[in-house]
Amino acid sequence: MKSQDQAKWDELMARWQEIYDLDGVSALLNWDQSTYMPSGGGAVRARQSALIGRLAHERRTDPAIGRLLDELDAAGVGREAESVEAAMLRQLRRSYEHSTRIPAAFAAEFVEHLSNSYSVWAEARPRNDFAAVRPYLHKTLAMSRQLAEFFPGHAHPADPLIDEVDQGMTVAKIQPLFEALRRALAVWVAALAQKPAVDSHFLQRHYPKAQQQAFGEQVATAFGYDFTRGRQDETHHPFMTKFGPGDARITTRFYENDLVNALFSTMHETGHALYEMGIDEAYASSVLDTGTSAGVHESQSRLWENLVGRSRPFWEHSYPALQAVFPEQLADVDLDSFYRAINRVQPSLIRVDADEVTYNLHVIVRFGLELDLLEGKLSVEELPEAWHARYQENLGVHASDDRDGVMQDVHWFSGPIGGSFQGYTLGNIMASQFYAAAVAAQPQIEAEIAQGSFGTLHGWLRENLYRHGARYTPDELLLRVTGSELTIQPYLAYLQRKYSQLYGTLPALP
């Protein structure tokens, strides 16, 4: 790079680092709000979040960034499409163009509104008080539609909201994939409903929190989570968040009458954190220092939670250790019974507790509701009933209230309506693709998991996936790592193999 170009490059990187740090501060405020902040802090926290959001937005949309991008383009910097410079400029351009379409006042109002909405939801959900959140949801829907309008030329109002988190994805691409998956899962859920019930009552014995926490942290460490660059705290709705390259935190919640809820949530958030912790140090605090999409992120949380954490090889090694932690509670439970219990298929109300077979039906229901709300086919008033109706139709279950119905997930109460759910199922689909590629490259992975060793899998994922951060788009990354585009076949094959082994042969798909 010529020296005048180098100076421009350095200025652009320095400007981005300030944005990155403001985003980190914003994440820290959110983490605190979701973990330790007393409820009295809510009003001022909303104001603080809005302030940081506004400052970040001002910096993101500073015309100097547009000018630097244009000048570096004109000078031919990043002309080599495969170079890191090209990837950085592409992602910076994407951020700049995205942010400049959204007026600063709108962005600030939305952040403040969502912060208030979250606080109201957190108090209203235990009271089952949908009326309290309804006006907030109205405004969120109106603002989500308005947000989509800042991106003209989209085929569906959800498209720009989806593209923001799952770059390159659209309703038109997702819907046929989800519909094919829904049809397949419906066949298997119906078949599994005919099988004898699996006993899992022993998972609901008394399991003291301290031991659960210690065991979960041991598993996270074994997977590769680095507690010198992160920590675990408690929250209502578990999440992973990153404040910077050396601080990627996980959260969970403990139920003393449930052995595995916190454990699988810890594995899940650990998967997210491994991705963030594994990004190449050369990209630290740059625009590439983040996972490339919601779907790819979720592929890593689900990979560690399900493909590893709910697998028989994992428990061949770990079950004796778990029994040693809870000798009385698990004295009469053998490995096979435990393995069957943690993989019990049972249509239920709560997405985050759902088994692997029914899980995506929860997501597909929410995705459909989001589309209908955005299209104006469904009103906020009708939403609670529509929720119940679709649960009845797709899962055959009916919540007795809105707490476990429409108020169940934090997403619509803390973020836009649109774009917030498809990533979960895209992640499940991609997890199987990535895992199959890892095992094809390193066939010893499953035998190592059965020895309690995860280094080969973690190393392969870090080398092929994590270290790239946002260098490649989700499509590019998937193709690069697996040699294939997005396809549900490996996922269906995985489910069929696993659940046929557990329950007896599942019906072939039409």
Ligand code: ZN
């Ligand atoms: Zn997740």
